Amino acid sequence: MxxxxxxxxxxxxxxxxxxxxxxxxxxxxxxxxxxxxxxxxxxxxxxxxxxxxxxxxxxxxxxxxxxxxxxxxxxxxxxxxxxxxxxxxxxxxxxxxxxxxxGYLYNNVLLLAPDADTYAKITSEHTKKWIHPDLFALYLSVEGEEKPTRENLARFAKKYQVGLVYIVRKNSAVLLDPISEKIVSEKSMKGLPAKGSFPFYMRFKQRDSGWFGSDVKGNYYHTMKSL
Structure with a gap:
């Protein structure tokens, strides 16, 4: 036995x-x-x-x-x-x-979370080099794009040395390899907010509202499910 x-x-x-x-x-x-x-x-x-x-x-x-x-x-x-x-x-x-x-650069992780509390909780639980979402938000702003897609995540990853994208979905989380554009891991999650905001917070004057709790159009969980 x-x-x-x-x-x-x-x-x-x-x-x-x-x-x-x-x-x-x-x-x-x-x-x-x-x-x-x-x-x-x-x-x-x-x-x-x-x-x-x-x-x-x-x-x-x-x-x-x-x-x-x-x-x-x-x-x-x-x-x-x-x-x-x-x-x-x-x-x-x-x-x-x-x-x-x-798994080259898999220690460098961009986290897409539904709110600031979830973001803080996840980043405190894992010792990773977290790529700050401000950087991705600024990148999308410069590129003239409002929402994350697998295509702009792949471009961002190549430019800023991101190995994984940690995506919090409704009741679950997945790891997206932005280079292959494939999901490489998945787990269930509990205690998530019923309604999420886009998972970035901008501290730049031109976008004072930020993306955590921002007025960016779209449904957070619907957008994350499409990634």
Missing amino acids: HKIALIALLSLPLFADFFPQTVNTSVKYVKGDTITLNKQFPVNGMSGVVIHNYGNGLTAITSRIAQTSSNESVALVSKDILHHDKLPTIKTPISVKDKVIG
């Missing part, structure tokens, strides 16, 4: 709580845009980066990838890792033995 319990314990996913763990592995095989790894990611939808060693101590991130099935296969997402008009674009193809980090 004890042996069965031990086997069951060892067969659990690589993460025991809400947040998937970062995984370090390497490329085993490459065929087109499909890459086989030496160790699979703990959850489908997890994105990662490929790091190529050029020798002489020089390494660089060359590509973004995401796990697409429950095996060691992942798919190429993007080669647009870092764009700068004055820097050359990295064109190195993915090669066998390249290092891979799954």
Whole structure:
């Protein structure tokens, strides 16, 4: 009986709580845009980066990838890792033995919550590098967009090094990988406000109302369900 319990314990996913763990592995095989790894990611939808060693101590991130099935296969997402008009674009193809980090920057989290109390409670419970929602609110303002979408979250994540988006929905919470645009974790939640405000609070003069309790049009829980 004890042996069965031990086997069951060892067969659990690589993460025991809400947040998937970062995984370090390497490329085993490459065929087109499909890459086989030496160790699979703990959850489908997890994105990662490929790091190529050029020798002489020089390494660089060359590509973004995401796990697409429950095996060691992942798919190429993007080669647009870092764009700068004055820097050359990295064109190195993915090669066998390249290092891979799954869940890259997963410690950097943007939280979308229905009110300030929920935001404060969640951020106090987890030791993460929380990306302040002021920054995302300002980004949307500059982009001329009022509501979060998977598309603007992906753009924001690439620009500001966000690994996960923690989204509080009605009676639940999910973790969105903004690069793969897939949900990588989900759990139930209790004690949430019946009606939420958009999950940002702006302290800039041009938007004094803020987004926690703001007059931004739309239903919070309906919008979060669509993400």
